[in-house]
Amino acid sequence: MSEVIEKSRLAKQASLVVGSLTTEQKNKALLQMADHLIHRQKDIIAANQEDLRRGRENGLSESLLDRLALDEKRIAAMADGLRQVSELTDPVGDQLEQFERPNGLVVKKVRVPIGVIGMIYEARPNVTVDAAGLCLKTGNAVVLRGGSSALHSNSKIVEVLHEALEQTAIPANALQLISDPNRSSVDEMLKLNGLLDVIIPRGGAGLIQNVVNNATVPVIETGAGICHTYIDSEADPEMAVDIAINAKVQRPSVCNSMETLLLHKDYAQQHFPALADRFKAAGVELRGNETARNMVSWINPATEEDWSTEYNDYILAVKIVDSLDEAIDHIQKYGTMHSECIVTNNNQKASSFMQRVDAAAVYHNASTRFTDGFEFGFGAEIGISTQKLHARGPMGLPALTSTKYCIYGSGQIRS
Structure with a gap:
């Protein structure tokens, strides 16, 4: 079994747990994650330095190295983002509509988690924390596949977040990172219908178009920024x-x-x-x-x-x-x-x-x-959607939910 399938299955199982947790349980986990990032910031920065060294050897531009770089200030900002998400209203369970039919059926429309979100992104390791926080707050499990240039940083960040989750009600398996740097791991994620409920690409135009053009899993398209x-x-x-x-x-x-x-x-x-x-x-x-x-x-x-x-x-x-x-x-x-x-x-x-x-x-x-989830007051963002269906613009917590109808009857049958 490939790493992609194995970790996606673990995330699928964990989604059944995290989707039923209370807001208080999820918020406590986010705060624990934030504290662990600060506590382990030296280890994260050391891992990031290795990525920066490899990036310079591979000729990354200064702007890309800037996107990749982490320091105490940026890690503090990542932790603050988690804390802000913990303070935001949890959309899961929100009742959007309620009406009664002539036959007495009461219909309620409520927000629910999407399930398992696949996230494919490039150099910026802060996305690892943003995606984890937003997905877990909304009761979703998440499978992350970051760029190879940030592999050491992302691996260390997820290791730290797993340590934090072990002390909370959220199962650590709800957060997965694909460590295989080969393009084949991305291609495999795009076809994991039944394990991944949606894929969100975040990066350059080439990455986004590859996902949009080749995925059989539903995609929320985040666009290049011209x-x-x-x-x-x-x-x-x-x-x-x-x-x-x-x-x-x-x-x-x-x-x-x-x-x-x-x-x-x-x-x-x-x-x-x-x-x-x-x-x-x-x-x-x-x-x-x-x-x-x-x-x-x-x-x-x-x-x-x-x-x-x-x-x-x-x-x-x-x-x-x-x-x-x-x-x-x-x-x-x-x-x-x-x-x-x-x-x-x-x-x-x-x-x-x-x-x-x-x-x-x-x-x-x-x-x-x-145009940024933090600046819009969302705490963080999973990406900026440039499509017109489901979500558009900076995607905060509501964008990571779906809806379902709950129908209450008293014995009605359809004639």
């Missing part, structure tokens, strides 16, 4: 600079960072050269269309590929546009329905943008970097 910021002719200049710089520079390696900056020609004529210098000072390479290069001669030419690339790095595509309509058309063509922003003081234009742009999160005068 996020745009459109600065309108009626934008506040200082606000526009602050938002654009934050959206790209604050943490370029994550999916909600800006990859393309769209500038109305009137704004660009007055402010683009100074804004370009700000990006240059921050170490950002700019790649612009012909109009942008005519305004700032030192930036590199943008190709068709640049408009559809998620860099996750200090690279930014820039396009000067003639109108709001042109900006929206560009976003609809190249966007991934993740996060889009308009900076303007014209509320009518903002309203048009917010209504017409098809994305999971649409912003007016705020950085796309806020």
Whole structure:
């Protein structure tokens, strides 16, 4: 029996237990997990250092190494995320509807755990903790398959969390990590109907499309983040600079960072050269269309590929546009329905943008970097869904539940 099947079976068995636990039991387990992360942080950091060493040897970019790196501050944030999830309202058991039929049947619709969630993700080891906390809080078991670049970090984190769970009502088998780094382990997970109830991919476009195109298990698609910021002719200049710089520079390696900056020609004529210098000072390479290069001669030419690339790095595509309509058309063509922003003081234009742009999160005068479960008050997130069924946007606790109907009768039979 393969590792994938064996661990998925153990998770399936454990899901029957964790799905019936009380909120108090689950919360106590989350707090125990948080305490263990802090208690064992030196061991986790040591394992992470090995991943970083291997990553440098294998030529990982600085932005990817940043996504991979753990320190005391990041581990503390992971533990705080678990504590915040423990304080959130447990959606399991929520009654969404109740009605009575003419024949006297009382029908109630309630939230229930999904069952066993398969999570396939790449470099960021904090996802291991976020996924474990959210899944267990909602009464689900979880089978994790992280990227090979974070194998030592993820293994140590799961070891620590298992130690914590041994002292709680949640069976440790409810949390499983696939350690096989071969692509075949991912392919096997995609076909585990009957053991996995849903698969959530989280990572680059290649990973996500492989899962979406090849899985027979149902998938909640989290999308690549080709996020745009459109600065309108009626934008506040200082606000526009602050938002654009934050959206790209604050943490370029994550999916909600800006990859393309769209500038109305009137704004660009007055402010683009100074804004370009700000990006240059921050170490950002700019790649612009012909109009942008005519305004700032030192930036590199943008190709068709640049408009559809998620860099996750200090690279930014820039396009000067003639109108709001042109900006929206560009976003609809190249966007991934993740996060889009308009900076303007014209509320009518903002309203048009917010209504017409098809994305999971649409912003007016705020950085796309806020598309995040923690920032939305969810405590953490399992991913950011860019699809339209079941869940969309940052997926917190309710997104990890399904529903069932409970029907109460007094002997009714159907004629």
